[in-house]
Amino acid sequence: MSMLSKRLAAKLGNDLVLADGEGMDRYLRDWHRDTVGAAVAVIRPRSVTDVANAVLASRDLGLAIVPQGGNTGLVHGALPQSPSDHVVLSLERLNRIRTIAPDDFSMTVEAGCILSAAKECAAENGMFFPLALGAQGSCQIGGNVSTNAGGINVLRYGMTRDLVLGLEVVLPNGEIWNGLSTLRKDNRGVDLKQLFIGSEGTLGIITAASLKLTPLPTQRETALLAVASLDDAVALYRLARRECCDLMSAFEFMPPEAFPLAQAAMPDLVMPLSGQYQAYVLMELGGSGLVDMADLMQRFLELGMEKGLILDGVIAASQSQARTLWSFREGMVEGQVKRGRHLRTDVSVSLSNLAAFVAEAEAELASALPGCLAISYGHVGDGNVHLNVLPSAGTPDGERDAIIKRAKTIINEVLFRYQGSISAEHGIGREKMDDFRTGLQPTQVQLLAALKAAIDPDWRMNPGVLF
Amino acid sequence: MSMLSKRLAAKLGNDLVLADGEGMDRYLRDWHRDTVGAAVAVIRPRSVTDVANAVLASRDLGLAIVPQGGNTGLVHGALPQSPSDHVVLSLERLNRIRTIAPDDFSMTVEAGCILSAAKECAAENGMFFPLALGAQGSCQIGGNVSTNAGGINVLRYGMTRDLVLGLEVVLPNGEIWNGLSTLRKDNRGVDLKQLFIGSEGTLGIITAASLKLTPLPTQRETALLAVASLDDAVALYRLARRECCDLMSAFEFMPPEAFPLAQAAMPDLVMPLSGQYQAYVLMELGGSGLVDMADLMQRFLELGMEKGLILDGVIAASQSQARTLWSFREGMVEGQVKRGRHLRTDVSVSLSNLAAFVAEAEAELASALPGCLAISYGHVGDGNVHLNVLPSAGTPDGERDAIIKRAKTIINEVLFRYQGSISAEHGIGREKMDDFRTGLQPTQVQLLAALKAAIDPDWRMNPGVLF
Numbered sequence: 001m002s003m004l005s006k007r008l009a010a011k012l013g014n015d016l017v018l019a020d021g022e023g024m025d026r027y028l029r030d031w032h033r034d035t036v037g038a039a040v041a042v043i044r045p046r047s048v049t050d051v052a053n054a055v056l057a058s059r060d061l062g063l064a065i066v067p068q069g070g071n072t073g074l075v076h077g078a079l080p081q082s083p084s085d086h087v088v089l090s091l092e093r094l095n096r097i098r099t100i101a102p103d104d105f106s107m108t109v110e111a112g113c114i115l116s117a118a119k120e121c122a123a124e125n126g127m128f129f130p131l132a133l134g135a136q137g138s139c140q141i142g143g144n145v146s147t148n149a150g151g152i153n154v155l156r157y158g159m160t161r162d163l164v165l166g167l168e169v170v171l172p173n174g175e176i177w178n179g180l181s182t183l184r185k186d187n188r189g190v191d192l193k194q195l196f197i198g199s200e201g202t203l204g205i206i207t208a209a210s211l212k213l214t215p216l217p218t219q220r221e222t223a224l225l226a227v228a229s230l231d232d233a234v235a236l237y238r239l240a241r242r243e244c245c246d247l248m249s250a251f252e253f254m255p256p257e258a259f260p261l262a263q264a265a266m267p268d269l270v271m272p273l274s275g276q277y278q279a280y281v282l283m284e285l286g287g288s289g290l291v292d293m294a295d296l297m298q299r300f301l302e303l304g305m306e307k308g309l310i311l312d313g314v315i316a317a318s319q320s321q322a323r324t325l326w327s328f329r330e331g332m333v334e335g336q337v338k339r340g341r342h343l344r345t346d347v348s349v350s351l352s353n354l355a356a357f358v359a360e361a362e363a364e365l366a367s368a369l370p371g372c373l374a375i376s377y378g379h380v381g382d383g384n385v386h387l388n389v390l391p392s393a394g395t396p397d398g399e400r401d402a403i404i405k406r407a408k409t410i411i412n413e414v415l416f417r418y419q420g421s422i423s424a425e426h427g428i429g430r431e432k433m434d435d436f437r438t439g440l441q442p443t444q445v446q447l448l449a450a451l452k453a454a455i456d457p458d459w460r461m462n463p464g465v466l467f
Numbered sequence: 468m469s470m471l472s473k474r475l476a477a478k479l480g481n482d483l484v485l486a487d488g489e490g491m492d493r494y495l496r497d498w499h500r501d502t503v504g505a506a507v508a509v510i511r512p513r514s515v516t517d518v519a520n521a522v523l524a525s526r527d528l529g530l531a532i533v534p535q536g537g538n539t540g541l542v543h544g545a546l547p548q549s550p551s552d553h554v555v556l557s558l559e560r561l562n563r564i565r566t567i568a569p570d571d572f573s574m575t576v577e578a579g580c581i582l583s584a585a586k587e588c589a590a591e592n593g594m595f596f597p598l599a600l601g602a603q604g605s606c607q608i609g610g611n612v613s614t615n616a617g618g619i620n621v622l623r624y625g626m627t628r629d630l631v632l633g634l635e636v637v638l639p640n641g642e643i644w645n646g647l648s649t650l651r652k653d654n655r656g657v658d659l660k661q662l663f664i665g666s667e668g669t670l671g672i673i674t675a676a677s678l679k680l681t682p683l684p685t686q687r688e689t690a691l692l693a694v695a696s697l698d699d700a701v702a703l704y705r706l707a708r709r710e711c712c713d714l715m716s717a718f719e720f721m722p723p724e725a726f727p728l729a730q731a732a733m734p735d736l737v738m739p740l741s742g743q744y745q746a747y748v749l750m751e752l753g754g755s756g757l758v759d760m761a762d763l764m765q766r767f768l769e770l771g772m773e774k775g776l777i778l779d780g781v782i783a784a785s786q787s788q789a790r791t792l793w794s795f796r797e798g799m800v801e802g803q804v805k806r807g808r809h810l811r812t813d814v815s816v817s818l819s820n821l822a823a824f825v826a827e828a829e830a831e832l833a834s835a836l837p838g839c840l841a842i843s844y845g846h847v848g849d850g851n852v853h854l855n856v857l858p859s860a861g862t863p864d865g866e867r868d869a870i871i872k873r874a875k876t877i878i879n880e881v882l883f884r885y886q887g888s889i890s891a892e893h894g895i896g897r898e899k900m901d902d903f904r905t906g907l908q909p910t911q912v913q914l915l916a917a918l919k920a921a922i923d924p925d926w927r928m929n930p931g932v933l934f
Contacts, residue, residue: 103705103819148654156713159652162629177910185626185815185849186888187615187665188903189895189933192914194661198654215709238570242682245754246623246713287712290766291758299757348652352570382652421653428656436655443644447659447922454921455914466656 004061005041008087011057016050018042027088030079031072031135034341039066039080042088048168048176048207054089055205055460056174063087064463067201069111069143072135074344075429077147077200077465086463091142094207102127106165106182108210111142118211127213130157130249134330142206148198150425155381156249157214159425160197166210167193172203172456180210195455200427201462203455217249220286221297222322225304225313226277230355230376233279236309237351237380240283243300247291250284252329254377261375262331265338269331272314272324281380282329332377336388339373341397343389343404347415348424351383361387361414368410369403371395384424387411408435430464471528472508475554478524483517485509494555497546498539498602501808506533506547509555515635515643515674521556522672522927523641530554531930534668536578536610539602541811542896544614544667544932553930558609561674569594573632573649575677578609585678594680597624597716601797609673615665617892622848623716624681626892627664633677634660639670639923647677662922667894668929670922684716687753688764689789692771692780693744697822697843700746703776704818704847707750710767714758717751719796721844728842729798732805736798739781739791748847749796751789799844803855806840808864810856810871814882815891818850828854828881835877836870838862851891854878875902897931 001009005019018024019041028037040063045051058065068078068090080086095112102125109118115136122129131144133151143149145167149160157163166181179193196204227233233253240248256276263269273280285293285300297315304310316322336342349357358376365374371392378385389407391400412422412435428436440448452459452467459467468476472486485491486508495504507530512518525532535545535557547553562579569592576585582603589596598611600618610616612634616627624630633648646660663671694700700720707715723743730736740747752760752767764782771777783789803809816824825843832841838859845852856874858867879889879902895903907915919926919934926934 101817101819104817105708106817148658150652150654154652158629159654161658162625171910171914175910175913177914178908179911181886182817183815183850183888183891184818185617185621185846185851185891187617187626187890187892187894188888188906190666190670190915190918191615191628191661191664192911194658195914197658199657203657215712241572243756245682245756245758247758289710289712290763290770291712291714296757303757348650350568350571350573350649351651352568379652383650384652419648421650421655423654424650424652425654427654439655441645443638443642444646444659446642447638447644447662448657450921451657451918454917 002040004063007061008041008057012043012054016044016054018044027068027071027090028080030076031074035076035079037079037081038083039086039088040083042090044090044093046093048170051089051170051205051207052174052176055170055172058087059460064460065089066462067091067146067205069140070114070135070138072139073143073147073429074426075431077427077429078143079430081430081464089205091140091207097121098208100125101182102213104182105213106210107213108180108182108208109141110208111140111206113141115139115141115144122213123216126216128216129211129213131160131163134333141209145197145206145209146199146201147427152250152252152379154379155251156246163212164193164197164209165212167196167206168208169196169204169206172461180208182210200429200465202452202466203461215288217286218288219293220284220322221293222316222325223283223297223301223313224272224325225281225283226273226275226311227279227281227309228311229278230358232309233281233380234351234354236281236304239304239307239309240300241381243303244285244296247285247287247293247296248283249286250282251380252282252378253380254280254282254329254332255375257373257375258328258332258377261335262328265334266327266331269327273312275312277311282325336375336390339390339393341400342391343407345387345411346424346426347387347411347420347422348382348384349415349418349420353418354380354383354385357414357418357420358385358387361411364410364414365389365407369407372403372407382424428466433464469507471530474528475508475524479510479521483511485511494535494538494557495547497543498541502543502546504546504548505550506553506555507550509557511557511560513560515637518556518637518672518674519641519643522637522639525554526641526927531927532556533929534558534613534672536607537581537602537605539606540610540614540896541893542898544894544896545610546897548897548931556672558607558674564588565675567592568649569680571649572680573677574680575647575649575675576608577675578607578673580608582606582608582611589680590683593683595683596678596680598627598630601800608676612664612673612676613666613668614894619717619719619846621846622718623713630679631660631664631676632679634663634673635675636663636671636673639925639928647675649677667896667932669919669933670928682755684753685755686760687751687789688760689751689783689792690764690768690780691739691792692748692750693740693742693778694746694748694776695778696745697825699776700748700847701818701821703748703771706771706774706776707767708848710770711752711763714752714754714760714763715750716753717749718847719749719845720847721747721749721796721799722842724840724842725795725799725844728802729795732801733794733798736794740779742779744778749792803842803857806857806860808867809858810874812854812878813891813893814854814878814887814889815849815851816882816885816887820885821847821850821852824881824885824887825852825854828878831877831881832856832874836874839870839874849891895933900931
């Protein structure tokens, strides 16, 4: 134990402070296991008061705090960078569900509660918490809120921001702001919780959140559809948005390469459609109550075929078949990981630019980096593309770095022409800081600096991120 | 013209500055024509640059700015208070629709654009802007955004905050922040636009907004339902939320007194239901596309009757019948105005407290103010009640003031016990400042003060409101 970590343990108690190298390991590695950070210690509070004390103790010792949830972020926002003055503050022990009130369509959970645990508790009460993402078995609500997490259901239910009714936050001065509330509508001026949603732990530490719930869907219809092009996928989305109204919960597009990639990760997967097509859509309708979703899906598919937008398709006949269809989407991500280090992006453009952006970026990549595989997939309704670039199998590590850097520059240049965002849902963290800074207007810099100075004047909260 | 207004006109040009008493009148009276404010002048910019110049000119002359939209607010947030150092900055001339992109489900409009004009433009393009409120023929988008307006469709589409994709704002230092964007998903850190939404013009002047659109509903089903109690209305809402899933766009409750009040204002209205009931619900389903809404409404009503929650009901057979049903809701508001000055509230509690809160508050009002009529109506799904108290017909003005004050105290005390909000949708403005201050926590006061100091350090923006 270093001197600093000993002093921290003396202030907070040994139970709350972890300073042993091996035990700290899992708090210092990122989700992809690519990158390792460094910190003086990991503080693991058991209560909101513990968090407040940890903030004060860290301040006294001149330590900066890196708040951490499930450590599943993709942009190194929770990865400490200094063995001499960063401490990780893990919220994992604050994991209670404080209240669930199905009659009020709300629940209040602590920051360390695992997303899937919150979803299960809601389901046991006949309710649904709509946030859905790959990491839901590990990520925590506090992390979801502070990164404003997205996922596959955004087109219907919005980002995490849209699902939050209230927050409890420990401020950089150690005071606790109790902004928890299950009121659906409360319009008393400036909405302070918005400051902490998506600000990646730079303005305070979220310790609990009140969340909106909706009735648990009792019907869910999933279809895999083949279309002629990404352009047609966009046209089909517009049709679905109109014809299925507010009952569509997912509309993902995938390129043909998705299937061999998924099969490389999950060899048992059998391609559900014969024939080769330029693009695929995974679509989900769902909800509770009186509308017959199976009938709606069937009629929508007929309409899409009539209009020549759907070339082939399969509707899952059971929940297990639906899971298989989704496993292509998930397997494709795993398949990419198996291909070794590669560029992952998370960009967005307006819907009408989506197909053109992807075509242009892929063409430029193909010409500049002919040996690489560029693969674009994502959430059509949100204009959100994960355009990833995979170096060919045998590429040595050093060369991979150069390729990744080059590919990112190419994509960002095309993105800039389309006035897109470098981060549709993953946030900025430490990884995207350079690109984030480049895109800022002077007035935005002024506003951000004024905010940081107002709320965290000593820059104690997650330094290196956002500001 | 005063010396100050002359100097203002010299800086900005006569065309932009109105300092004549008579012409200023409509900018100085509140929506209910109860209250008159006072200002040095009214500035009416024609462009964003004009707004920026007006901010700088006002600063040079030591004037504070009261931004004003359609002047339809209910809490005096846009009402200037000083003939010596307040200027009204009216956005009415910035009223263009800059772009509408149905293919992107978005539009960008200037702050002075009338809400109904924005809605009509969307409709002409097959799209729908869901914000819907009584004042929509006069209120302006800038005012809607800066007050985070609510209305009858909140249960489905959210408050104005949930409908905004981006903003353009003139900051208190005269700089222009261009945060317009039609990206559906953009997660680059702190979401600055949230600072200006709902902050009632105290942190900057919104000059344009990018808005989310949804497909134009092609079906709309409206029903008036009789229920045994407000408790049953809440139970029926929960059932409707589950059975009609995300296709319900309004669920308003009204007391039996609504009908005579509406008929007093609109004598031609014929009561659509025979029999007397304790509570009524006005419910609307709607949407575009393949779901048969008429069938859904029919089946839902059958289910509600089977469960004993609906005692009687009528479904509008045409759009004109639907308008008649809604005119009870609107006529009830006009009927109250006819009764002379009275207390209007806009409170919210959690859904499971709604019926108990109303019962308790009405009982205490009946016992303390036996001559008054208390009338509660509002948006069930949002837990939002307008509990208004009407003094009896002949009550003289002075006595009315005392009754209104007393009634407000009684309601706020009950509300406090139920942890409700004194402003569900109308905002704080100048009228609710005292009650707002009373409810603040010390940490909240600190955060608000820090924000104000960071963004409007000289307190030039809408003084007397929120801070």
